[in-house]
Amino acid sequence: MTTRTYEVRTIEILLVEDNPADVRLTREAFKEGRINNRLAVARDGVEALDYLQRRGQFAGATRPDMILLDLNLPRKDGREVLAEIKVDAQLCGIPVVVLSTSQNEEDVKSSYDLHANCYISKPVDLDQFINVVHSIERFWLEVAQLPPSGGA
Amino acid sequence: MSVEPINILLVEDNPGDVRLTVEALREGKVHNQLSVARDGVEALAFLRQEGQFAESPRPDVILLDLNLPKKDGREVLAEIKADERLRRIPVVVLTTSKAEEDILRSYALHANCYVTKPVDLEQFITVVRSIEDFWFSIVRLPNR
Numbered sequence: 245m246t247t248r249t250y251e252v253r254t255i256e257i258l259l260v261e262d263n264p265a266d267v268r269l270t271r272e273a274f275k276e277g278r279i280n281n282r283l284a285v286a287r288d289g290v291e292a293l294d295y296l297q298r299r300g301q302f303a304g305a306t307r308p309d310m311i312l313l314d315l316n317l318p319r320k321d322g323r324e325v326l327a328e329i330k331v332d333a334q335l336c337g338i339p340v341v342v343l344s345t346s347q348n349e350e351d352v353k354s355s356y357d358l359h360a361n362c363y364i365s366k367p368v369d370l371d372q373f374i375n376v377v378h379s380i381e382r383f384w385l386e387v388a389q390l391p392p393s394g395g396a
Numbered sequence: 397m398s399v400e401p402i403n404i405l406l407v408e409d410n411p412g413d414v415r416l417t418v419e420a421l422r423e424g425k426v427h428n429q430l431s432v433a434r435d436g437v438e439a440l441a442f443l444r445q446e447g448q449f450a451e452s453p454r455p456d457v458i459l460l461d462l463n464l465p466k467k468d469g470r471e472v473l474a475e476i477k478a479d480e481r482l483r484r485i486p487v488v489v490l491t492t493s494k495a496e497e498d499i500l501r502s503y504a505l506h507a508n509c510y511v512t513k514p515v516d517l518e519q520f521i522t523v524v525r526s527i528e529d530f531w532f533s534i535v536r537l538p539n540r
Contacts, residue, residue: 330506336503336504336506337500337503337504338503339503339509352536352537352538353484353538353539356483356484356486356538357483357484359483361508361509362486362508362509362531362535363535363536363537364535364536365536376534379529379530379534382526382530383526383529383534384509387511387527388510388511389494389499389510389511389512390499391499391500392496392500
């Protein structure tokens, strides 16, 4: 067993998801991870952008280290949210993992064209869903380097 | 899941790192075909199918070192992500650099992710396998 040093800071994650069951499962899977993390939830696309741009009730919001983004969202679609994040000089460096039930090839392609960092199809099966969330947690929090905290 | 092998372009000038990456991927679960470009100019010629690379396959994923001869990895990344025909291909930056500036800049240039290459051999292989597990088994790649 090799030892690794992990960052001590808490990783801030913004989950943009309107389905309460998916929110709960994702929260539980991240709680079991080895890296300290805090999950904030936005329930629709408008709320997600308000949070990221610290508008209104989100004036004190923490800048997330990464974003998990569903595509089919109320009020403002996830595709629009993704496009707005990736053209915003202040936000574009935050990794966005698209996590969607859509298997549509066009959604996959257009997400990458809009500079999603990766696209993951949400499995319908519960155990598989939890496994996928664990994989995201392990890869992005333990293997990849996230942008340093507070960076633009 | 497609049965076609996953095409990987590794852009790396260090022969030792190339060899280790080849070995780590060869033992992997996912059938893959690895091409290697030794510098930034070669990488872009490969991607644009220029000259001797006219028949080169379009990679499903690019593993990109930052410090490269002839043309720097940062420039290669910027050119890939500004090219409408190439920008969709996920680019995993795989470099020894831990500099905050490199991490920030790579994400700002739309690198799909940034991974630091461990100096320790076993850890290096573990990291390559983690990339393989995540990007080839969990992630849905474009054009597959």
